[in-house]
Amino acid sequence: MTLLSLLTPDRKADRQADRVVPPSGHTAWLTSFTAGAMAFLAVFALALSLAAGRLADRWSDALERTATVRLSAPEDQMDLQTKAVLAVLSTTPGIASSRAMTDAEQRDLLKPWFGPDLPVDALPLPRLIEVTESGAGYDGEGLRQRLAAEAPGAVLDDHTRWRRPLAVAAGRLRLLGLLSIALIGTATAAMITLAASAALAANTQVVRVLRQVGARDAYIARAFVRRFTLRAISGAAVGTVLGMIGVALLPSTDTAGSFLTGLGFQGLGWLYPLTLPPLVAVVAFAATRAAAFRKLRELT
Amino acid sequence: MIAFDNVAYSYGGGELLSEISLRLAPGSFHFLTGPSGAGKSTFLKLCYGELLPSAGRITLFDREVRSLSRDDIALTRRRIGMVQQDCQFLDHLPLAANVALPLTVAGKVSVPQDLSDLLGWVGLGQLADALPPSLSGGERQRAALARAIIIGPDVVLADEPTGNLDWEMSLRLLTLLVELNRMGKTVLIATHDLNLIRQAKAQVAARVLRISKRRVQLAGADL
Ligand SMILES: Nc1ncnc2c1ncn2[C@@H]1O[C@H](COP(=O)(O)OP(=O)(O)O)[C@@H](O)[C@H]1O
Ligand SMILES: [Mg+2]
Numbered sequence: 001m002t003l004l005s006l007l008t009p010d011r012k013a014d015r016q017a018d019r020v021v022p023p024s025g026h027t028a029w030l031t032s033f034t035a036g037a038m039a040f041l042a043v044f045a046l047a048l049s050l051a052a053g054r055l056a057d058r059w060s061d062a063l064e065r066t067a068t069v070r071l072s073a074p075e076d077q078m079d080l081q082t083k084a085v086l087a088v089l090s091t092t093p094g095i096a097s098s099r100a101m102t103d104a105e106q107r108d109l110l111k112p113w114f115g116p117d118l119p120v121d122a123l124p125l126p127r128l129i130e131v132t133e134s135g136a137g138y139d140g141e142g143l144r145q146r147l148a149a150e151a152p153g154a155v156l157d158d159h160t161r162w163r164r165p166l167a168v169a170a171g172r173l174r175l176l177g178l179l180s181i182a183l184i185g186t187a188t189a190a191m192i193t194l195a196a197s198a199a200l201a202a203n204t205q206v207v208r209v210l211r212q213v214g215a216r217d218a219y220i221a222r223a224f225v226r227r228f229t230l231r232a233i234s235g236a237a238v239g240t241v242l243g244m245i246g247v248a249l250l251p252s253t254d255t256a257g258s259f260l261t262g263l264g265f266q267g268l269g270w271l272y273p274l275t276l277p278p279l280v281a282v283v284a285f286a287a288t289r290a291a292a293f294r295k296l297r298e299l300t
Numbered sequence: 301m302i303a304f305d306n307v308a309y310s311y312g313g314g315e316l317l318s319e320i321s322l323r324l325a326p327g328s329f330h331f332l333t334g335p336s337g338a339g340k341s342t343f344l345k346l347c348y349g350e351l352l353p354s355a356g357r358i359t360l361f362d363r364e365v366r367s368l369s370r371d372d373i374a375l376t377r378r379r380i381g382m383v384q385q386d387c388q389f390l391d392h393l394p395l396a397a398n399v400a401l402p403l404t405v406a407g408k409v410s411v412p413q414d415l416s417d418l419l420g421w422v423g424l425g426q427l428a429d430a431l432p433p434s435l436s437g438g439e440r441q442r443a444a445l446a447r448a449i450i451i452g453p454d455v456v457l458a459d460e461p462t463g464n465l466d467w468e469m470s471l472r473l474l475t476l477l478v479e480l481n482r483m484g485k486t487v488l489i490a491t492h493d494l495n496l497i498r499q500a501k502a503q504v505a506a507r508v509l510r511i512s513k514r515r516v517q518l519a520g521a522d523l
Binding site for chain 1: 350370371374375377378382384388389390391392393397401402404405406447451
């Protein structure tokens, strides 16, 4: 018995086999409902972990390990203080390198705002010094104090650092999402197992009659497994579609806050939830099959 | 066909049947008789692989029952038609589907004409679409007989098949079993109805096994 042969709908023998198991009201309904509800939840867990993954990637990328020291000083002190800053930076543990930007580079940076004809020399622009961290990073507060002492006009701007804990949190969130999907799968298997065992236990007379007329365990199991697998896959399909509609209806990027930005599927990401119904079918198939053979061995 | 070799059986208490050695030859016709509670139904269940002996060997179609796998037992039952004392059916399926069940589970298709012929033969032609719970005791027993023979078994076992039938219907059922025997089937009927046995002896070379004091013995001609 394989899952594929089980789902081939138009085999006459299967349709006859389906009929030997009486239509079982609430266990069957319970199976569809459980599969549907679980698929619905799994869609959201999937959306969450995909979005968290994108967030984690984006924030980690933004964490280029650089900072900037902005130095504003009277023109006659500019060179002196620049040297002082570079000296402080070169003796600070955790800093790999530092470099003062040239006028040309600063002009390039400002071009988008002020146009190409900006007379940089004529403006009292601060000098920008690029700092690159080394592996362990530096002590931001300590550096700030030393700069204040050596070059009063220097300001350390390490604005990207605050993102680090966020990137870590986003990574955790992705893990939690994946863990939720695994838990949902396990819970689905457990519930379908219970429902299938209950259905078999409620049908001991059917099993006894089938045995008496020469039915093999595989035949009896197949009748039950097929029913539960079909129930589970149809329930999961409905749950998945409803979940996807729910995700599609989430507020869009423009109106929602920055975290909700992109909590949904993007492009080919919409294909991921479509794997849920077949996945649930596999889970239901394996769970009912194991439950059926176990139960049939008990009912001698 | 079915052979017992020094077989004993107990349900857990004392031995119900002991030291049973006998052989049901192909094409033979046997009655099994004895007082209620003597172990007639138990004996038939042993012949059918539903119970395994506590001691000794039972051979079904030249294979020791203990060596049969679960699938082997299922296949063996397709060669042994059993009419249980309390015939059970799939209550949600009409009578015709129930009678055809041995074919269904064997993956064979039932020929509609054969099925209706068979139902007519046991006098249930009008009830093909009835659900089992609506049938009388006698109708259930005849349906069980039809179900037992539809797949063409070599052996037919019947446990008190006339228990719920009036005399006229009992004779009719007996006639059906005698006919099956004439077609070459091995028949074993458990009954305590001595009139039925006498009636059968007029039609067929029937032998009588009697259970007394835990043993199964061939009864003399005194019946
Ligand atoms: N499943 C069982 N468990 C324990 N005792 C049983 C069981 N089935 C039958 N018995 C006992 O075995 C004895 C023989 O039963 P049975 O074979 O049905 O006799 P018969 O068919 O000749 O009336 C009875 O005393 C009955 O109570
Ligand atoms: Mg009995």
